[in-house]
Amino acid sequence: MDFDLTEDQRLLKDSVDRLIAQQYGFEQRKKYIREPAGYSVAMWDQIAELGLLGLPFEETLGGFGGGAMETAIVMEAFGRGLVLEPFFATVILGGGLLRRAAPASVLGALAPRVAAGKLKLAFGHVERHSRYDLSDVSTTARRDGSGYVLDGAKSVVIHGDAADRIFVTARIGGERRARDGIGLFLLDPATPGVSRRGYPTQDGQRAAELTLTGVRVTADDVLHDNALPLIEHVVDEAIAALCAEAVGAMQAMHELTLEYLKTRKQFGRPIGSFQALQHRSVDMLVALEQARSMAMFAAVMAEEENPIERRRAIAAAKVQIGRSAHHIGQEAIQLHGGIGVTTEYAVGHYFKRTTMIEQLFGDADTHLAYLARHGGLFGRAA
Known part of the structure; x- marks a missing residue:
């Protein structure tokens, strides 16, 4: 197996390494963490200008068309810089869910906005009792006409306080740890009944506690009814x-x-x-x-x-x-x-x-x- 980087991958690595070396020294990071958002908005724009926010999306969607190896190149550089911006939440988690779970109409509408840095995403799945079991979901989705009503809570939603849209899981059917019946919804955090409390984590990143109380969603907000x-x-x-x-x-x-x-x-x-x-x-x-x-x-x-x-x-x-x-x-x-x-x-x-x-x-x-x-x-x- 050939582990050498391709020409495009080398160019990507050079550009990301240069960005981190020039813009993300430890003293600069201290300034970024003190900004109101907990990260640098200007740096977020630079990351978008490099095309990194479109990493998982096809070029027809304004993306980079990269795969897991390109992602690894970017993330290793971000690890060296201790990058604070919501790249992991928006591009890796949010972008991955958009690419794999969203219908073409939703993907086509949102992916270009993510790639341009105009839309930040988060994934609310973990619950306080669930530990590391991805099937342990007790947040409920009760049928209400053509839509659903969501009730429950999600914990440690990475960069959930900065997200413009949040992917949320809720149980449409089955018992608490059943693999079937876990629905995936895309919520606007401004929806009535959604509340979130942001806080810094011990590593300088940001997270949020998300509470859903009688949150009504339409059929358009349901991305998948068996999403595990x-x-x-x-x-x-x-x-x-x-x-x-x-x-x-x-x-x-x-x-x-x-x-x-x-x-x-x-x-x-x-x-x-x-x-x-x-x-x-x-x-x-x-x-x-x-x-x-x-x-x-x-x-x-x-x-x-x-x-x-x-x-x-x-x-x-x-x-x-x-x-x-x-x-x-x-x-x-x-x-x-x-x-x-x-x-x-x-x-x-x-x-x-x-x-x-x-x-x-x-x-x-x-x-x-x-x-x-x-x-x-x-x-x-x-």
Whole structure:
């Protein structure tokens, strides 16, 4: 298999790397996080101008026509920059749901607006009790004429406070954890009965709690009446994107740590000259390269239509990403000493972000348990 980037992919990588290097230094990020939205609106416009917001859409829809590998290139760069803008919520989650679940009329109307930076999206699916079970939905959708009435609550809706439209799941039929009967709706947050409370997360991002009380939706707002298989595919693609972002963040932590070992002096010489610390920095590099390999594997498998093979691959990647992020983050903090946990220094912020990535859509233990139940990466499904 050829892992070299194509010419178009190299151009994409160069342009995104340049944007992050020039516009997303750590001090610049501090300014962005203090803006009213919690991110830079001007940077959002620049990301749109580069065409990155149209990444998952066909060129006929104003998009980039990229796939999982192009997404990985962008997300790795964003991981190095600790990007705050709602790219993941809008393009990866929202764009994925638009592409896979929306009818042609809705896709044609909304995708160009997303690509132009005029429409931000979010996905409200997780509920307080659901843990990592995508089928655990208790929000209800009660039939009302040609439409539905929604009641329930969604938690940790990533960038839900900034979204112009929110994808919401609700149970049309079946028991609480039944795989069938989960509907997918597209809501305007200004609809009567919708309330949302935004808040910052521990990694500097934004999220919202969403409450639905007697929310009336029309038949046009119903994108799918049995949406779980589509949601699972989009979430697998999202996990692959998060794996790439984590690699970017881990690489930044490793580079910061090496630089610190070269400049921090103790006993009259750089601490990086001590062999024990050199061994620890090499172990960090090994963990980083293991994570990079599995992130690439996840990107290759994210578009696999066989759900069993795709799910195994994504689970295996998430396990390695979680383990590598935990090891590299802890080593980076320890080798920096006290400065590693201060808000004024970057390495602690990277560790917070990789910790959040480790928890999103299932931690390492959850995915390892899935692989054990299904015979491992190359085993037979139970």
